[in-house]
Amino acid sequence: MGKRILIVEDEPHIAESLSFILDRAGYDVAALDDGAQALDQIRKSSPDLIILDVMLPNRSGFDILRDLRAGGPHAGLPVLMLTAKGQARDRSAAEDLGASRFMTKPFSNAEILDTVSELMAGG
Amino acid sequence: MGRSLAGTRIRERRRALGLTQTALAEAAGISPSYLNLIEHNRRGIAGRVLVAVARALDLPPAQLAEGAESALVNELREIAAQMPEHGPEEAGIEEMIGRFPGWSRTLSAQMRRIRDQDRAIAALTDRLTHDPFLQESLHLMLSNITAIRSTSNILETMDDIPEEMQSRFHTNIHAESVRLSEAAQSLTAYFDRAADTGSDAVTADEEIDRFLSGQDHHFPTLDAAAEAGGDGILARTALLDEVAGGPDSQVRVAVGRVLDRYFKDARAMPLDRFAEAAADLDYDPAALATAFGADLHATFRRLATLRRPGIDAPAFGLFIVNAAGHALYRRPVAGFAMPRHGNACPLLPIFQSLAQPARALRRRIALPSGQTFDSFAATIDLAAPGFDRPPVLEAAMLLRAVEAGDRSGAGGPPPDPVGPGCRVCPRADCAARAEPQLLDPRTA
Numbered sequence: 001m002g003k004r005i006l007i008v009e010d011e012p013h014i015a016e017s018l019s020f021i022l023d024r025a026g027y028d029v030a031a032l033d034d035g036a037q038a039l040d041q042i043r044k045s046s047p048d049l050i051i052l053d054v055m056l057p058n059r060s061g062f063d064i065l066r067d068l069r070a071g072g073p074h075a076g077l078p079v080l081m082l083t084a085k086g087q088a089r090d091r092s093a094a095e096d097l098g099a100s101r102f103m104t105k106p107f108s109n110a111e112i113l114d115t116v117s118e119l120m121a122g123g
Numbered sequence: 124m125g126r127s128l129a130g131t132r133i134r135e136r137r138r139a140l141g142l143t144q145t146a147l148a149e150a151a152g153i154s155p156s157y158l159n160l161i162e163h164n165r166r167g168i169a170g171r172v173l174v175a176v177a178r179a180l181d182l183p184p185a186q187l188a189e190g191a192e193s194a195l196v197n198e199l200r201e202i203a204a205q206m207p208e209h210g211p212e213e214a215g216i217e218e219m220i221g222r223f224p225g226w227s228r229t230l231s232a233q234m235r236r237i238r239d240q241d242r243a244i245a246a247l248t249d250r251l252t253h254d255p256f257l258q259e260s261l262h263l264m265l266s267n268i269t270a271i272r273s274t275s276n277i278l279e280t281m282d283d284i285p286e287e288m289q290s291r292f293h294t295n296i297h298a299e300s301v302r303l304s305e306a307a308q309s310l311t312a313y314f315d316r317a318a319d320t321g322s323d324a325v326t327a328d329e330e331i332d333r334f335l336s337g338q339d340h341h342f343p344t345l346d347a348a349a350e351a352g353g354d355g356i357l358a359r360t361a362l363l364d365e366v367a368g369g370p371d372s373q374v375r376v377a378v379g380r381v382l383d384r385y386f387k388d389a390r391a392m393p394l395d396r397f398a399e400a401a402a403d404l405d406y407d408p409a410a411l412a413t414a415f416g417a418d419l420h421a422t423f424r425r426l427a428t429l430r431r432p433g434i435d436a437p438a439f440g441l442f443i444v445n446a447a448g449h450a451l452y453r454r455p456v457a458g459f460a461m462p463r464h465g466n467a468c469p470l471l472p473i474f475q476s477l478a479q480p481a482r483a484l485r486r487r488i489a490l491p492s493g494q495t496f497d498s499f500a501a502t503i504d505l506a507a508p509g510f511d512r513p514p515v516l517e518a519a520m521l522l523r524a525v526e527a528g529d530r531s532g533a534g535g536p537p538p539d540p541v542g543p544g545c546r547v548c549p550r551a552d553c554a555a556r557a558e559p560q561l562l563d564p565r566t567a
Contacts, residue, residue: 011266011269011270013270013274013295013298013299014266014269014270014273016274016291016295017270017273017274017276017277017292017295018273020277020288021273021277024281055262084261084262084265084266084269105265105266105268105269106265106268106269106272106273107269107273108272108273108276109273109276109277109280
């Protein structure tokens with residue numbers, strides 16, 4: 001059984017291609033498109049890594065990250081944040097909230113795979 | 124005779140005619156000492172005194188009228204205040220206007236242009252940084268590109284993908300390409316609309332000002348429609364066609380609001396009857412509001428646009444702001460620099476009126492130049508009736524210049540000292556000062 005990744009991303013085609021390449025790379029992938037359900041899903045499925053979009057319906061990626069880092073068994077999970085906004089203030093907000101990595105769209109599949117692999121290895 | 128200050132022109136003309144001050148004062152029915160003050164530009168001249176002096180000098184009164192010059196003096200003082208590093212001689216402004224009126228107007232026009240451009244740049248920067256439509260469009264396009272890039276990369280680099288997945292990925296790429304094209308088209312259309320205003324006035328406020336001053340704030344077709352009992356829609360549409368921008372542009376919406384109010388006022392206070400009543404009631408806004416059953420704001424608006432070819436009424440200025448001090452309407456009057464960018468003198472009665480909206484104010488105010496105005500200020504709440512809603516306040520101030528010979532304020536309290544805005548206001552010990560006068564005449 002591969003390590004588990006939860007993708008929280010509301011753009012279905014991005015979520016689909018991410019799921020496909022990560023699945024091919026041997027990970028066990030689940031995807032979710034609603035920010036409000038993210039924390040529940042994390043508690044239920046206990047993933048090893050989260051790929052989290054910033055702009056999500058109902059609850060932003062920043063809010064999810066803040067609550068996740070606030071405590072509990074999953075507070076230390078590696079989180080890779082994705083956003084279409086490359087602005088410096090988003091990056092610094094993500095860092096302040098404790099994102100493990102921050103990637104701006106558009107990214108390449110190779111970048112995603114490399115970054116996920118590093119984070120899984122504890123990098 | 125050039126466009127120098129009225130006092131300077133009177134002095135030059137008097138000397139050219141070989142008249143003494145005493146002789147001219149006597150002919151005009153004023154005291155020689157008062158004429159002396161006028162000639163040295165230390166007192167304004169208007170109304171009956173202006174007409175009498177002009178007649179004694181054998182000149183049309185318009186040639187002596189004040190207004191343009193005092194606005195020019197204010198503009199040049201503001202230029203001096205903004206660029207003190209060049210050491211502009213503020214004390215020489217009036218002399219410069221007298222000697223080089225054309226150059227003075229050119230300098231002033233340049234300054235207005237620079238100020239407008241500064242505002243336009245700020246507005247455009249603001250738009251690029253904060254415009255929600257642009258942000259949303261760019262976000263959408265980047266998401267489309269990400270999906271296309273990621274999916275096509277899978278198809279290009281992996282050769283053992285099941286046929287049904289390949290087909291699905293192709294469909295996804297196509298769908299994202301269509302969305303990307305639509306987003307790009309809507310962005311292009313957005314910029315086209317912005318560029319299509321057909322005017323170099325970038326901000327909506329400038330465009331509104333430009334349209335209203337181009338019409339001199341009069342809309343005879345609306346007056347005629349109101350008089351005929353019509354609904355004014357044709358006249359309104361024809362006027363709005365002259366305004367730049369699409370039907371929903373901020374400028375057209377704002378101008379439409381001005382036109383709607385004008386038409387409503389014209390129906391409530393038909394022009395001829397209003398002009399007659401105004402003259403009978405000495406242009407008293409409260410008496411006119413009572414006579415026509417109108418509110419004070421409507422009466423202010425009607426008075427501010429009353430003077431026109433064929434109607435010999437006093438010149439009124441009108442300034443309307445919201446509770447945040449944003450200028451919503453500016454009907455200029457000679458001798459008073461209408462605030463434009465939220466840098467108004469906080470002592471103006473219009474701001475006192477916002478603090479006590481239920482009470483209309485009538486105050487005589489004095490500018491540092493000595494020019495005095497009667498001001499009438501009132502505030503209304505535009506919020507729809509309801510409980511616990513924040514008020515939407517709009518304050519209006521009507522201004523009428525006090526004529527030189529007017530003794531109506533004699534014996535009463537002294538006029539309230541106000542100014543043209545802190546940066547160019549010479550009042551040193553003012554408790555309301557918000558920023559220093561950049562060029563203090565005592566240190567220049």
